[in-house]
Structures are given as C-alpha cells and as structure tokens.
Amino acid sequence: xxxxxxxxxxxxxxxxxxxxxxxxxxxxxxxxxxxxxxxxxxxxxxxxxxxxxxxxxxxxxxxxxxxxxxxxxxxxxxxxxxxxxxxxxxxxxxxxxxxxxxxxxxxxxxxxxxxxxxxxxxxxxxxxxxxxxxxxxxxxxxxxxxxxxxxxxxxxxxxxxxxxxxxxxxxxxxxxxxxxxxxxxxxxxxxxxxxxxxxxxxxxxxxxxxxxxxxxxxxxxxxxxxxxxxxxxxxxxxxxxxxxxxxxxxxxxxxxxxxxxxxxxxxxxxxxxxxxxxxxxxxxxxxxxxxxxxxxxxxxxxxxxxxxxxxxxxxxxxxxxxxxxxxxxxxxxxxxxxxxxxxxxxxxxxxxxxxxxxxxxxxxxxxxxxxxxxxxxxxxxx
Amino acid sequence: xxxxxxxxxxxxxxxxxxxxxxxxxxxxxxxxxxxxxxxxxxxxxxxxxxxxxxxxxxxxxxxxxxxxxxxxxxxxxxxxxxxxxxxxxxxxxxxxxxxxxxxxxxxxxxxxxxxxxxxxxxxxxxxxxxxxxxxxxxxxxxxxxxxxxxxxxxxxxxxxxxxxxxxxxxxxxxxxxxxxxxxxxxxxxxxxxxxxxxxxxxxxxxxxxxxxxxxxxxxxxxxxxxxxxxxxxxxxxxxxxxxxxxxxxxxxxxxxxxxxxxxxxxxxxxxxxxxxxxxxxxxxxxxxxxxxxxxxxxxxxxxxxxxxxxxxxxxxxxxxxxxxxxxxxxxxxxxxxxxxxxxxxxxxxxxxxxxxxxxxxxxxxxxxxxxxxxxxxxxxxxxxxxxxxxxxxxxxxxxxxxxxxxxxxxxxxxxxxxxxxxxxxxxxxxxxxxxxxxxxxxxxxxxxxxxxxxxxxxxxxxxxxxxxxxxxxxxxxxxxxxxxxxxxxxxxxxxxxxxxxxxxxxxxxxxxxxxxxxxxxxxxxxxxxxxxxxxxxxxxxxxxxxxxxxxxxxxxxxxxxxxxxxxxxxxxxxxxxxxxxxxxxxxxxxxxxx
Numbered sequence: 001x002x003x004x005x006x007x008x009x010x011x012x013x014x015x016x017x018x019x020x021x022x023x024x025x026x027x028x029x030x031x032x033x034x035x036x037x038x039x040x041x042x043x044x045x046x047x048x049x050x051x052x053x054x055x056x057x058x059x060x061x062x063x064x065x066x067x068x069x070x071x072x073x074x075x076x077x078x079x080x081x082x083x084x085x086x087x088x089x090x091x092x093x094x095x096x097x098x099x100x101x102x103x104x105x106x107x108x109x110x111x112x113x114x115x116x117x118x119x120x121x122x123x124x125x126x127x128x129x130x131x132x133x134x135x136x137x138x139x140x141x142x143x144x145x146x147x148x149x150x151x152x153x154x155x156x157x158x159x160x161x162x163x164x165x166x167x168x169x170x171x172x173x174x175x176x177x178x179x180x181x182x183x184x185x186x187x188x189x190x191x192x193x194x195x196x197x198x199x200x201x202x203x204x205x206x207x208x209x210x211x212x213x214x215x216x217x218x219x220x221x222x223x224x225x226x227x228x229x230x231x232x233x234x235x236x237x238x239x240x241x242x243x244x245x246x247x248x249x250x251x252x253x254x255x256x257x258x259x260x261x262x263x264x265x266x267x268x269x270x271x272x273x274x275x276x277x278x279x280x281x282x283x284x285x286x287x288x289x290x291x292x293x294x295x296x297x298x299x300x301x302x303x304x305x306x307x308x309x310x311x312x313x314x315x316x317x318x319x320x321x322x323x324x325x326x327x328x329x330x331x332x333x334x335x336x337x338x339x340x341x342x343x344x345x346x347x348x349x350x351x352x353x354x355x356x357x358x359x360x361x362x363x364x365x366x367x368x369x370x371x372x373x374x375x376x377x378x379x380x381x382x
Numbered sequence: 383x384x385x386x387x388x389x390x391x392x393x394x395x396x397x398x399x400x401x402x403x404x405x406x407x408x409x410x411x412x413x414x415x416x417x418x419x420x421x422x423x424x425x426x427x428x429x430x431x432x433x434x435x436x437x438x439x440x441x442x443x444x445x446x447x448x449x450x451x452x453x454x455x456x457x458x459x460x461x462x463x464x465x466x467x468x469x470x471x472x473x474x475x476x477x478x479x480x481x482x483x484x485x486x487x488x489x490x491x492x493x494x495x496x497x498x499x500x501x502x503x504x505x506x507x508x509x510x511x512x513x514x515x516x517x518x519x520x521x522x523x524x525x526x527x528x529x530x531x532x533x534x535x536x537x538x539x540x541x542x543x544x545x546x547x548x549x550x551x552x553x554x555x556x557x558x559x560x561x562x563x564x565x566x567x568x569x570x571x572x573x574x575x576x577x578x579x580x581x582x583x584x585x586x587x588x589x590x591x592x593x594x595x596x597x598x599x600x601x602x603x604x605x606x607x608x609x610x611x612x613x614x615x616x617x618x619x620x621x622x623x624x625x626x627x628x629x630x631x632x633x634x635x636x637x638x639x640x641x642x643x644x645x646x647x648x649x650x651x652x653x654x655x656x657x658x659x660x661x662x663x664x665x666x667x668x669x670x671x672x673x674x675x676x677x678x679x680x681x682x683x684x685x686x687x688x689x690x691x692x693x694x695x696x697x698x699x700x701x702x703x704x705x706x707x708x709x710x711x712x713x714x715x716x717x718x719x720x721x722x723x724x725x726x727x728x729x730x731x732x733x734x735x736x737x738x739x740x741x742x743x744x745x746x747x748x749x750x751x752x753x754x755x756x757x758x759x760x761x762x763x764x765x766x767x768x769x770x771x772x773x774x775x776x777x778x779x780x781x782x783x784x785x786x787x788x789x790x791x792x793x794x795x796x797x798x799x800x801x802x803x804x805x806x807x808x809x810x811x812x813x814x815x816x817x818x819x820x821x822x823x824x825x826x827x828x829x830x831x832x833x834x835x836x837x838x839x840x841x842x843x844x845x846x847x848x849x850x851x852x853x854x855x856x857x858x859x860x861x862x863x864x865x866x867x868x869x870x871x872x873x874x875x876x877x878x879x880x881x882x883x884x885x886x887x888x889x890x891x892x893x894x895x896x897x898x899x900x901x902x903x904x905x906x907x908x909x910x911x912x913x914x915x916x917x918x919x920x921x922x923x924x925x926x927x928x929x930x931x932x933x934x935x936x937x938x939x940x941x942x943x944x945x946x947x948x949x950x951x952x953x954x955x956x957x958x959x960x961x962x963x964x965x966x967x968x969x970x971x972x973x974x975x976x
Contacts, residue, residue, distance in 0.1 A: 009550055013431055020438035028613045031445045038457045064458040067696040071617050094623065094704035094764065101624050 039069035046078055055085035073099055073106070074140075080112055089116055107136030111151055114158075123162055130155035134171075149179050153188055160196050168196045176201070181208065190222055199229040217243050221250055228253065229370050231268065233261045259363045265336050266371060276329035279336045282367075283324055285360045286343035287317055293354035306353055313349065316342050344368030425556055429563050429598035432546055433605025436539035436567035440606065441613045443516055443538060444572065447531055450524020451692060459688065459696060466526065466684040466691070470677030473525035477518050477730060478673045485514025489729040492519075492537030494827045496565045497587050497834045505544055505558040512541030518731040526691035527673070528680055528721035530736020532572045536583075539568020539606070559595050562587045566599045567606035573735070574610060574619055576603040578789040585782040586823060589835040620699050622794045623765035632762055633805055639749045639767060640774050640806035644813025646745055647778025650719050650738075651818050651825070657727040659829055672728035680721045689714050690721040693736035698743040698772075702765035708755065711748035715741050734822075738779050739772045746771015769794050770806045777807035778814035781821035786811075844966050848929050849922040851962035852941045852952035859884045859940070859950045860893065862910035869909050873898045880955075882940040883909055888947030890919050890940045922951060926959050933959065 042065035049058035062079035069075060076099050083092035093116050099109045114129035133151045138144045152175040159168035172192055179185060190205035206223035209216055224239035236257055243250045261267050263282050265275040290313055298306050320342060322328070323335045347365045351357060357365065454469045455461040461469075481489050488511055499507045519534035543564025547557040562583050570579035580596075580603050588595070661672055683690060689697045701711060722737040750767025754760050769790055777786035790803045820828070827834045857876045860869050862885040873881065873895055881898075883891040891913045903912065918932045920941045933939055933956050943949040 013546075013550075017431065017434055017438075020435060024438045024441050024609075024613055027442055027445050031448055034452070035448070038452075042458070060458070060460050063696070063700065064460070066699075067459050068457075070621065070696075070699065071615075088705075091704045094702075097763075098621050098623055098703055098765075102621075 035068040039065045039072065039075070041065075042068070043072070043075050043078065046075075046082060050078065050082050050085065053085070055082045058082035059086055059088075073102070073109075077108060077112070084112075084116065089119065092116060093120075103139075104132065105136045107133045107138050107147065107151065110136050111154070114155075118158055123158075126158065127155070127167075130158065145178070145180075146183075146185075149175060149183065149185055152178070153185060153192065156192050156196075160192065165196055168192075169198060172196060172198070172201075176205075187218055187222065190219075190226075194222065194226055194229065197229070199226045202226040203230065215242075215244075217247060217250075221247070221253065224250070224253060228257055228260075231264065231266065231371065233257055233264075233267055234269070256363070256366075259359070260367050260370075263360075263364055263367055264371070265340060272330055273326060275336060276326040279329055279339045280324050280326070282343040282364055283317075283320065283339050285358075285364055286346040289350045289354065289357070289361050290314070290317065290346045293350050295353070297355075298353050302353070306349075309349055313342070313346050317346075340368075340371075425552070425598055426601060428546070428550070428552070428560075429601040430605045432539075432543045432560065432564050433567040433570075433602035434609055435546065436542045436564050436602070437571045437606035437609025439516070439538055439542055440535045440568050440571035441610055443520060443535055444531060444614070446516065446520035447523045447692075450520050451526075452524075454525045455691070461526075461684070461688060461691070463685045466688065467678070467681040470526040470681045470684075470691075471674045472677075473521055474527070474672075474674035474677035474728075474730065475670070477522055477525075478670045481514070481518055481673075481729070481731060482669055485510060485518060487511040488514030488518050488731050490731065490826070491533035491726070491733045492535075492731075493533050493586060493733075494823055494830065494832070494834065496537050496540040496561055497589075497823070497827070498832060499540060499544065499561045500558060500587060501834050502832070504554055505547060505561045507537070507541040507544040507561065509541065509545055512538055512545070515541070515731060519733075522673070522725070522730050522732045523692050525677065526680060526684060527677060527725040527730050527732055528690050528692070528694075528718060528737055529725050529730060529732025529734070530693040530739075531733060532569055532735035533733025534731060535568040535572030536565045536587075536733075537568070539564040539566070539571070543567070543602075559598070562595065563598050563602045567602040569735075570603035571606040571610040574607060574614075574616075575789065575792045576600075576607045577792050578785055579603045579607075581785040581788050582780075582782055585785050586780065618795070619695055619793060620702055620765075620769075622702060622769055622796065623763040625763055625766040625769075625794075625796055625799055627798045627801060628761065632760065633802060635750070635753045635757075635760055635762065636767075636770055636802035636806045637809060638753065639746055639771055640809025641813065642745055642749050643742065643771060643774025643806060643810035644778050644817075646715065646719065646741060647775055647810055647814040648817040650723065650741070650775075650779055651814070651822050653719070653723040654727055654822065655818070655825055657723060658729075658826070661727050662729075662829075669729070673725075673730040676721075676724040676728045676730060679724055683717055683721060687714065687717055690718045690740075694718070694740040695736065698740055698768065701743050701747045702768045704747075704751075704764045706747070708748045708751035711744045711751060715744035715748060718744065734779070738775050742772035742775030743768040744771070745775065766799060766802070769799060770802050773803045774806040774810035778810035779822055781811065781814065781823075783807055783811050846926040846962055846966055847922065848920050848924050848926065848941055848954055849952075850966070851926055851929065851958040852920075852922065852954040853958060854952050855882065855950060857881075860909050862886055862891075862913065863908045865905060866898070866903055866907055866909060866912070867905040869893075869898055870905070880938040880953075882938065882950060882953060883913060884948055884950070885910060885913065885916065886948070888919065888942075889916050890942070891916050892936065892938045892940070894937070919947065920954060926962060929954060929959055930956075 042061045046058045046061035046065060049055070049061055059079065059082045062075055062082055065075045066072070066079065076095055080092045080095045080099075083089075083095065093113070096109055096113050096116065099106065100113060103109070110129045110133035114126045114133060117126035117129060130151065134148065134155060138147045141147055152171055156168045156171040156175065159171060172189065175189055179189060186205060186209060190202045190209070193202035193205065203223060203226035206219045206226060209219035210223065213219070220239045220243050224236040227233075227236035227239065237254070240246070240250050240254050240257075263278055263285075264270070265278040265282070270278070290310070293310075295303060295306055295310060320335070320339050323332065323339070329336060343364055344367075347357070347361055347368060350361070351365060454473060455465055487495060487508065492515060495511070496507070499505055515534050515537050519529070519531065523529055523531055540561040541564065543560040544557070547560040552560070565587050566579045566583040569582060570576045573579060580599050583599060584596075680690065697714070700706070706714070718737055718741045722734065722741070725732060726734060747764045747768040749771065750762065750764045754764075773786045773790040776789060777783045780786070786807045787800070787803050791797060791800060821836060824834070824836045856878050857872060860872065860881050860883045862883055880892050880894050883893055885891055893909070893913065897912055917936055917939055920929055920932065920939050921944050922941055929939065933954075938953050938955050940950055941952045941954055943951055
C-alpha cells in the first residue's frame with residue numbers, strides 16, 4: 001500500500017491543469033484567429049487570380065489557404081476550378097472526389113465532377129454525377145431552385161449531344177415542370193426542346209415567351225424553327241415575317257425553309273402535282289448522289305459492307321424508277337412514301353461514305369431528319 | 383462518534399451496495415485519514431494527468447512551430463526566395479549556438495534520449511532539456527529544416543511525465559516507467575493517433591511488451607489526444623481518398639511499392655549511418671556551423687522546390703490527391719531524403735517521423751502514378767499508394783512493423799487497405815533488414831556510445847522452453863498414497879537420484895533415494911508421510927526463464943500435462959536447463975556488432 005500523506009500536491013496539480021487549459025486556450029485561440037485570417041486572405045487572392053485568368057497563381061494561393069484551413073470545402077472546390085483551368089484535370093478530379101467522399105450529396109461538387117467526366121469522355125460517369133447534382137443539395141446557396149434548373153438544363157444539353165433523346169426529353173420535361181414561367185431560363189429550355197426534336201413543346205414555350213413580349217426576336221426565330229421542324233412552313237414564314245429587322249439567322253432560316261419545302265411532298269397544303277414533282281426531285285438528287293459515289297475510295301474495312309448496301313439501294317431505285325413521272329405518282333401515296341424513304345436512306349448512307357454533300361443533298365438529309373427521324377432509327381428507314 | 387453521526391452512518395449503510403461503496407472509501411482514507419491507495423491505482427490516475435499536461439504542452443509546441451513558420455518563412459506555401467535562402471541558414475546558426483551552449487541534450491530526434499531516460503537515468507529528463515527541445519525544435523522546423531515535430535513531442539511528453547513523477551515523489555521503479563507514459567502522450571498528441579503512439583512506444587522505447595505499464599500508456603495517450611482534439615479539432619492529418627480492394631493484381635502493384643520502399647529505406651539509413659559520425663568527427667567549431675550549412679543547402683533546394691521545407695504534411699495531402707506527376711513525386715522523395723539526412727546528421731533538433739512519412743507518401747504516389755501510366759486498368763487511387771508508401775518507409779526506416787501497419791489503418795480509417803499495407807511493409811522491412819541488420823535508432827544510440835535494448839533484437843533471441851530441457855522419467859512417478867514398501871521397490875529399480883511424487887489434485891513433491899531408503903521408516907505408511915515440501919509444477923510450453931525462477935535449490939521439478947495435472951510428462955533440473963542453454967548457444971547472443 002502506498003500513501004499520499006499530503007493533499008496539497010494533488011490540489012496544485014489540479015490548479016496546474018486548470019492553468020494549462022486556460023493558457024493553451026489563449027495560445028490556440030490567438031493562432032487560430034491568425035490562420036483563419038490567412039486562409040481567408042489566400043482564398044481571396046486565389047479568387048482574384050482565377051478571375052484574372054492566372055490559374056497557376058490561383059492554385060498556389062488556394063494551396064496556401066488549404067494549409068491553414070484544410071477542411072474548408074469551398075476553398076477545395078475553388079482549387080478544383082483553378083486546377084481545371086490550369087489543365088490539371090486528374091488533379092482536379094482527385095480533389096473533387098475527396099470532397100465528394102466527404103459529402104456525396106453536394107450538388108456543386110457533383111456538377112464539377114460531371115463536367116470533368118464529360119471532358120474525359122466518360123458519359124456514364126458524367127451522367128451519374130449529373131443525376132447526383134440534380135438530386136443533391138446546394139449548401140450555402142439561397143437560389144437552390146434556380147441552381148437545380150441550371151443543372152437540369154446542362155444535363156439535358158449533354159444528353160442531346162450524346163443523341164440520347166429519350167433521356168434528354170425526360171430531363172427537359174422535369175425541368176419544365178419545376179421551372180417558374182417567369183424564369184430567365186425559359187428560352188434555353190425551349191431551344192433545348194427544339195434541338196431534341198420536340199417541336200410541339202418548343203413551340204408552346206416560344207408562344208408563352210411571345211405572350212410576355214410579342215417583339216422578342218429570339219422567341220420569334222425559335223417559334224419559326226419549331227414550326228419549320230414540324231413541317232408548318234407557312235406558320236414558320238409568318239413568325240419570320242414578324243422579325244424586324246430581319247436578322248442574318250432569320251434570313252438563313254428563310255432560304256433553308258424554301259429549299260426544304262421544295263423537296264417535301266408531305267408539306268401541308270401541297271397539291272398532288274407538287275407532291276409528285278417534289279418526290280421526283282428528291283429521288284433524282286438521291287439517285288445522283290448514289291451514282292456519283294466512288295466506292296473504291298471507301299476504306300477497305302468497310303468496302304464490302306458498303307457494296308452490299310449499294311446493291312440493295314440500286315435494286316430499290318430500280319423498282320422505283322418506272323414510277324418517276326407525275327402521272328404515275330398521282331394518287332400513289334405508298335410509292336411517294338417509299339421514294340422519300342429511299343432518298344433519305346441513300347443520302348444517309350452516302351453521307352458517311354461518299355464525301356462532301358451538295359446543298360441539295362444537305363437539304364434532303366435535313367428533311368429526312370426532321371420528318372422521319374432517320375438518325376434515330378439505327379436499323380434504317382426501309 | 384456521537385449518536386447522531388452513528389445514526390447517519392447506519393442510514394448510509396442501509397443497502398449492501400452503499401455499504402460496499404463506503405467501506406471502500408474508508409479503506410482508501412485509512413485509519414489516519416490520509417489518502418491510502420494502491421500505488422498501481424494512483425499510477426493510472428497519474429497517467430491521465432500526464433496525458434492531459436503533455437497534451438497541453440504538445441498543443442503549444444505545435445502552435446509554436448506554426449508561429450515560427452509564419453514569422454520566419456511567411457504565410458504562403460511558396461515562400462519568397464530571399465527568405466528560403468537566408469532564414470534556414472541564419473536560424474541554423476542560432477539553433478547550433480543554443481544547443482551547444484545551453485541545451486546539449488536537446489539535439490537529435492528525442493527518441494533515443496527518451497529511451498536513455500528509461501534505461502539509464504531512472505526516468506530522469508531535465509526540465510532544461512525539455513524546454514530546449516521545445517524551443518529549438520520549434521525554431522528548426524519552423525525555419526524550414528527538413529524535420530518533424532513528433533519525435534521531439536515524444537521527448538517533451540516524457541519530460542513532462544518525468545517532472546511530474548519527481549514532484550510527486552513516486553517510487554524509483556515507477557519513475558522509470560513514467561518516461562514512456564509521457565512519451566506515448568506526447569506522440570499521440572503530435573500525431574493525433576493514439577494507437578500508433580502506444581504501439582510505437584512499446585516497440586521503440588520500452589522495447590518489449592509489458593502488461594504492467596500498458597494500461598497507463600493507453601490512458602495517457604488517450605487523454606492527450608482528447609486534449610489535442612479539444613483544441614485543434616478532430617480533423618485527420620490527411621484527407622485520404624476512399625479505397626476498396628478489388629483484386630490480386632493490385633497486390634503485385636503494392637509489392638513493387640514495397641521493394642521501392644525497402645531500397646529507399648536502405649538509402650536513407652545508410653546515408654545517416656555514414657554522414658552523422660563523419661560530421662561528428664569534425665572539429666568542435668564546425669558543430670556551430672553544421673545546422674546553418676544544412677539550412678543553407680535546404681534553402682537553395684527550396685527556391686525551386688519548397689516541398690521539403692519543414693514537416694511537409696500539407697504537401698502529403700496534396701500528393702494524395704494526384705497533385706503531382708510521377709516524376710515530380712519521385713524527385714520530391716529523393717530531395718526529402720537528401721534534406722532530412724542533412725538536417726538530422728547535423729544534429730539539428732527535430733524528428734524523423736514526419737519526413738519518413740513524407741518520403742513514403744511521395745514515393746508511394748510516384749510508384750502508383752507510374753504503374754497507372756503503364757497499366758491504365760489499375761484503378762487504385764493515388765492516395766492509397768501514398769498511404770501504403772508511408773507504411774512501407776516507416777517499416778523500413780523505423781523498423782517498427784506493427785506500428786507501421788496500425789499507423790496506416792489509424793490514419794486512413796480504412797480496413798480495406800490492410801492487405802496491401804502488410805505486403806508492402808513486410809517486403810520493405812525484409813529488404814531493410816537484409817541491407818542494414820542494425821535498426822536506425824539502435825545504430826544512433828551505439829554511435830552515441832549507448833547500448834539500449836531493442837525489440838528487434840529481442841525478437842531474434844532464441845526463446846527456450848521447458849520442453850527443450852526436460853527429460854523423461856525412468857519408470858513412473860511415486861504416488862502419495864502408495865505404501866513406502868512399494869515405493870522402495872520402485873526406487874531400487876530406478877537409476878534416478880530423485881523421484882517426483884504425485885500427491886493428487888495437481889500437487890507434486892520430490893523425494894530423494896536417501897529419503898526413501900532411510901532406516902526406521904514404517905513401510906506400511908503411505909509415501910506422503912515423509913514428504914516435507916511441495917514443489918511447483920511446470921508445463922512444457924513455459925519458458926526456461928520461468929523454470930529457472932522456480933528451480934531455486936530444488937533438485938528436480940515435475941513437468942505435467944496442462945489438461946491432466948496428474949500426468950507426468952517429464953522432469954527438469956538446473957543442470958538440464960543449463961545444458962539446454964549451452965546447446966542453443968544462447969550465452970553468446972549479446973556479442974553483436976554495431
């Protein structure tokens with residue numbers, strides 16, 4: 001048994017601990033104030049350098065800020081931005097992944113990761129992060145709804161660029177439902193509907209915009225495009241006519257409209273005669289493109305498949321050829337439709353194998369895309 | 383005691399639980415009212431106090447390093463070139479002067495000094511040494527010398543414990559043990575990792591597992607970490623990316639890292655082994671210039687590459703997040719080896735813990751980046767390589783393999799990484815052992831003229847067991863209940879001079895031939911009537927050290943089966959034990975080279 005006969009040392013020890021605690025608190029508090037200030041200063045310096053497009057200096061400043069405040073998410077996020085600007089994508093990705101692990105529902109981090117993955121041509125990963133960003137939260141932001149709409153629009157745009165129309169449409173419809181009518185993003189949403197081939201929804205949104213401002217030239221142009229896409233050439237012309245003064249894009253659209261209508265037998269209001277003539281024109285343009293194509297210049301790897309395809313197309317053309325006069329086409333909607341399908345398919349096949357298309361070929365291709373969704377039909381149009 | 387007091391006491395003792403509690407209090411207070419508790423219990427309370435006080439001091443130490451860095455090198459991670467050229471060199475001069483004139487024992491890392499306090503100075507660490515370590519290490523690390531705060535914190539913690547123990551006048555035996563308790567607290571607070579601190583102190587300072595002190599070490603380490611986290615927050619040292627083990631191919635990649643880590647460890651230790659004694663052999667006046675020279679060279683390196691300045695934890699964090707290309711990472715590892723060797727060999731106060739982790743992280747990340755460049759399908763994050771690299775270098779340089787594994791686990795908080803860490807660390811450890819048989823800290827202590835025990839050597843020692851020395855009994859054991867006439871017949875047929883006697887219920891004794899053949903014995907009486915003393919029994923798996931403790935002046939000890947204490951397996955005598963030691967050549971084991 002060991003005895004401590006005097007209580008005073010224990011009392012003194014307790015006092016020393018209390019004193020030590022107070023002293024350490026004072027010292028640490030003072031230092032932390034200083035480092036917090038330094039972190040703030042370096043972060044601000046980083047922001048300034050980044051704004052001035054000096055990403056390398058910004059990286060150094062953010063790194064210094066992080067040395068004093070390693071848990072500040074916004075500094076790490078800014079460092080990620082600076083690294084992306086400096087071209088250090090992998091480094092940025094690692095920084096952002098670290099932030100993501102700390103808080104997987106942070107929409108800002110998910111959005112940046114999605115952009116990086118898109119740049120790295122990793123569409124599935126990019127879409128995963130876009131989805132996370134759409135469902136995530138925006139800590140420290142007051143305009144959560146607006147930020148969410150922006151992410152949705154960006155994700156939809158990315159999906160459209162990947163030609164994933166159905167997924168893009170879902171995102172766009174979701175955005176339309178969550179977006180206030182007065183939102184500044186309405187024109188962008190309408191244009192995305194249009195790019196995704198949904199002319200009806202685009203037209204509806206442009207009309208809403210025109211209710212707000214009937215002289216909105218962008219909305220008028222958009223509405224014209226939507227009607228053009230839907231094959232309502234007259235309505236498109238009416239919108240174009242309301243644009244004062246006529247802008248260059250409007251003029252271009254107007255001439256495009258005339259050229260394409262001249263090839264479209266399905267245009268509303270087309271007479272039987274004009275339908276037959278348009279079908280014959282389209283057939284001849286496609287036939288010419290097919291005949292002019294030199295398959296010997298096609299790469300050896302695809303030449304055999306191209307030859308097989310060409311044989312099929314020529315057989316198809318030979319079957320249609322006897323019908324190619326206005327009299328025989330009169331009342332033969334089935335032949336007209338088959339002729340247009342042939343024309344679109346021939347243009348599509350030639351486009352990838354036979355070099356630069358002429359203006360007529362391009363108009364025919366565009367018509368095919370608009371009217372039949374040729375591009376979205378992997379098995380062809382036959 | 384008056385009537386009223388007695389009544390109060392009776393009320394208090396009304397239930398058994400209360401009675402037990404108050405009896406224990408009365409027992410503690412003793413008849414005279416002084417605090418009278420077992421020293422072991424008080425020691426545990428003291429361990430907590432040591433942990434708290436060491437925590438305060440180490441937190442202040444870390445803040446002091448931060449302030450020194452701010453004042454001397456400025457706030458940024460990329461100091462301006464005049465500062466990096468001038469500051470480490472000029473501060474080196476000041477440090478050398480103070481160290482040589484006022485704090486000679488504050489030089490070096492602090493680990494061997496703490497070990498020396500335990501094994502040579504009965505736990506004594508002078509307050510001046512502690513103060514010197516605090517001041518000079520803060521100046522050195524803050525001015526950019528390539529050293530870390532952990533080892534000095536360990537010595538500072540030990541100093542706090544030593545001062546407290548002497549002040550409270552604990553027994554000499556306990557005072558000796560207080561140094562490692564404080565050391566664990568200091569290291570835990572500096573590294574924010576209590577398990578690592580406890581294991582490191584056991585592996586490196588105490589040099590052996592000691593159950594008696596383990597509880598106190600754990601308590602002090604936890605207390606100091608609680609203090610450290612209270613003041614500095616519980617953020618980890620590194621933000622380690624998530625890692626999931628996904629296949630055996632990854633293990634090959636980590637094995638390659640183990641090889642690289644082993645080679646780098648060897649390079650580091652060999653450089654220190656040769657440069658340190660060379661610099662110490664130089665004239666005394668050059669000792670004043672050596673830290674300044676080291677600082678100057680480091681400064682010139684830092685004009686282009688500021689990463690090796692100081693402990694460098696912030697750079698480790700960046701390396702873990704893919705901040706640098708593999709060539710840059712490899713260069714940083716080489717530069718850090720070079721600058722740390724310079725700082726350490728010139729006896730500048732400061733530790734090796736952080737530089738070793740820095741080198742390991744850079745090397746690991748470099749190997750990882752290069753492997754990913756060669757084999758893009760390897761999806762291991764660079765942070766995982768950096769982490770495993772730290773463990774590999776720690777195992778190779780510090781030669782504390784258990785600590786190295788647990789350190790990585792504790793720092794990462796990710797148990798998926800355990801297999802890569804174990805593989806990599808084992809390879810690095812084996813390569814380091816092969817190329818440099820004596821561990822770094824043993825090497826340093828021998829260069830300083832000390833011979834301190836090391837756990838690695840203890841591991842190498844042949845441990846002999848009772849089964850190595852025991853021999854079978856000729857015939858059988860005597861039974862306590864059998865008549866003496868039967869025992870005499872057995873003795874007559876046996877060549878043994880001593881025979882074990884089974885007294886039943888696991889109790890044993892030994893009788894000599896003379897005892898049994900003596901005249902005047904009643905042959906009808908049982909053997910137990912002439913048994914004078916019982917003897918302890920042994921088991922085959924016990925060490926010969928235990929057997930030696932029991933054998934004393936006894937002629938023979940029975941070795942019995944653990945499952946059946948009445949079953950005699952063999953016998954062992956002092957001669958048998960000595961013969962076993964001679965056979966194993968253990969008597970020559972302490973003759974070793976430096």
